[in-house]
Amino acid sequence: MNTKRILKILHVFAWIALIGLSIKAGAIIISYLISLGNEEVAKDLYEGMNLIAYKQNSLVHYSIIVGYRIIQFSIQAYIAFLVVKLLSNLNINKPFNANALKWMQTISYSLLLMWAIVVAHNIHVGILEATQGIKATLIPSEFVLIAGIVYVFSLLFKRGLELQYENDLTI
Template sequence: MKTEKILKFMHILSWIAFIGLCIKTGAVLISYMVSIGNPEAAKNLYLGLDLSEYYNYSFRQYTFIVSYKVALFATEAYIAYLVTKLLSTLNLEQPFNSKVQKLMQSISYSIFNLWILALVHNAHVKFIAKKNYFSMDLFSSDFIFLAGVIFIFTQIVKRGIEIQTENDLTI
């Protein structure tokens, strides 16, 4: 009973995270569109995010950096969506099933993609920032560890499905 309550609470939190990340992604995208016609908007793109140095340096580079941020936030929102989907399809009576395993695998791959995006973003920003002495706003690149842990859990669930199937065939 306690596990069900915790999972229900986590399901609500994952929906809140999903909605919040969708809003964040949309806000950055809309702010970018506003900044196309108003370069002053690049000074406070979203919650104090100042990309005006990049805007003044090169609009194309500014666009790349904003695109990375939108892609990163959208990927985070997608991961939160997958978690909500996982928590809604999870059956505690039979937790080892192929839907759970596939969703966990999708979450793992999405986090891996997030890590790659963060690395590309950080390398690009560092290159331009060091070359021109700009301030840097980097993403954490610790996602690889999380992706690995979830992938390991996915393999455990996959093995659980195999054992469960063998037991069902034995009976």
């Protein structure tokens, strides 16, 4: 399988991820709004996300915890959007360009932001578990490693862009 075909397949997967994550963020927003009037909805907010204990304890904490999730999925959708842009405009003959570098850096910063949101969520539910006795549902936070890897790739892209520019000047 050649590189162009692989990039096209990845482009399709990125679009699927973008659409799926956007639907997920939107579904959580709608479910949250419905749950404000119907407490039963908080038992299965979205795909088994049971936040009824938080809602029964405090509407403010419930809203903040749902907000963390909405922000998390929105950032993931934004990252998928950036990947779509990156793959749409990637020229395999001259892969090192300023736009690709900008998108890769933005992806790494977005992953880092998502990690910070997840850490804030996990600290928040941990405090609620300690003080209110509500069983904490933590979100995995491996995003910092992924953000670091993408950032290193963006640095490599930056160096590749510099070398490509120098090479263009010598020709």
